[in-house]
Amino acid sequence: MVVANQHPFNSLMPARIVDAIESLGIWVSGEPFALNSYENRVFMLSDDERQRWIAKFYRPDRWSEAQLREEHVFLDELKTAGVAVAAPWRDSRGDSLHRANGFYFALFPHVPGQAPELDNPGHLFALGELIGRLHAVSSRHAFAARPVMEPLALAASSREDVLAGNWLNRRQRRAYARVSESLQQSLSHQVWPDQAAIRVHGDCHLGNILGRDDDFTLVDFDDCMMAPAVQDLWMMLTAQNDSELRLQLSELLEGYEEHMPFDRCQLEWIEPLRTLRLMRYSAWLVARWQDPAFPRAFPWVASEDYWDQHIRILEQQRLALDNPQWLA
Structure with missing residues (x-):
């Protein structure tokens, strides 16, 4: 039964x-x-x-x-080219x-090791090299079945997923609707050209990079897609002040450009990409809530405090989109 x-x-x-x-x-x-x-x-x-x-x-x-098989073919292509992937x-x-x-x-x-340290210049340079090698191979062809990142569609679907449920009280619903609409309007002015999209890992955070010393391997290409190269770089920029962010970026791009040129214009897309990730994360949690693993792992999503904090973060992100100071 x-x-x-x-x-x-x-x-x-x-x-x-x-x-x-x-x-x-x-x-x-x-x-x-x-x-x-x-x-x-x-x-x-x-x-x-x-x-x-x-x-x-x-x-x-x-x-x-077809999409799963394309991911696997991509991984084989990278491995054959000498890129450190699982x-x-x-x-x-x-x-x-x-x-x-x-x-x-x-x-x-199984890939042994630990995540890189993003305050270690040697690790940042090595990570830049790794992503540069990846993109030198991935830029040769395009995906046929995997998705293309579409920022406006992603923002709109995220907003709809959150507003469709009963997660927000009346005050929060008004605030979320207002700030998410404002973010969508900002994103509509910052859409990248189609020719900027290449095959990328797509979810290049510390949990998906493992190794020892400065020898790292990329794992979990589950979110690989067509997107700008900067999508695989921006999550490694974690410093809390402008000068340290510039130092991180310098080491990362120095390693990257050992293997692949980087268009500095893409730096303008870091805050839009951060905005998408922030919106998508909460939408992902609510969309997956019927999976029993989610209420167990993320019980705080059902609290008012979580949504108050999320709205505050989106408000801060709206200001960052208008004035990305550290890139000046």
């Missing part, structure tokens, strides 16, 4: 995970360990030869088979995308 409103991931029990992986001829030693992943379900496991793997079970109905394992038939119990899934080599 199927339970009403049961989320598909509820059926992904350890025994089914092991059965799916062992159907590929890889014998699992011990129980898979769930990692902190919410959009998909990701597990670390060891095989009978003590090799560690990462198994990713993709969220149903998020990406098409490319998917392929079976004897050369297939990297597998299916079991209604889920697409893939296996990736």
Whole structure:
């Protein structure tokens, strides 16, 4: 009997995970360990030869088979070119995308190490080199199936997702509607040209970069898309004052331009991209709320304090869009 409103991931029990992986001829030693992943379900496991793997079970109905396969082909292209990425394992038939119990899934080599330190100039230079190598390869071709980042559409859908629910009280609803509309208007004046879009990682934050010393690997290309090159750089600019931000940017671009020229005009898109990420994050949380993992992991989303803070951040971002001082 199927339970009403049961989320598909509820059926992904350890025994089914092991059965799916062992159907590929890889014998699992011990129980898979769930990692902190919410959009998909990701597990670390060891095989009978003590090799560690990462198994990713993709969220149903998020990406098409063609989009998932295009991600994997992209990773193989990067790996062949010498870019440090975690490319998917392929079976004897050369297939990297597998299916079991209604889920697409893939296996990736486990990448050991820690996230880079963004106050370390050597790490920033190395990260710039890594992204430069990535873009030197990714700029050769375009995606056919993966999405193109469309800032106005993303902002509009984010606004609609938040306002469609009962997350905001009357005061918050008025404030959110006002500031989100203002942000949309600002973004409408800062849309990048189509020719600026290349294949990018798309979600290049510290959690997706692992390594030791200054030797780093990019993991989790789940959000790869067509977007400006700066999308893979701006999240590494984390300093709290203008002079330190400029130093971070200098190291990052010095490494990047060892492999790929960077159009400084794209720096104007950093605050628009930050705006999109801020709006999308809250919209993502509410859109995924029926997944039981989300209320458990993010209980504060249901509080008034969270939405008051979110509205304040969006107000600050509106000012930053009008006056990105550190770039002056």
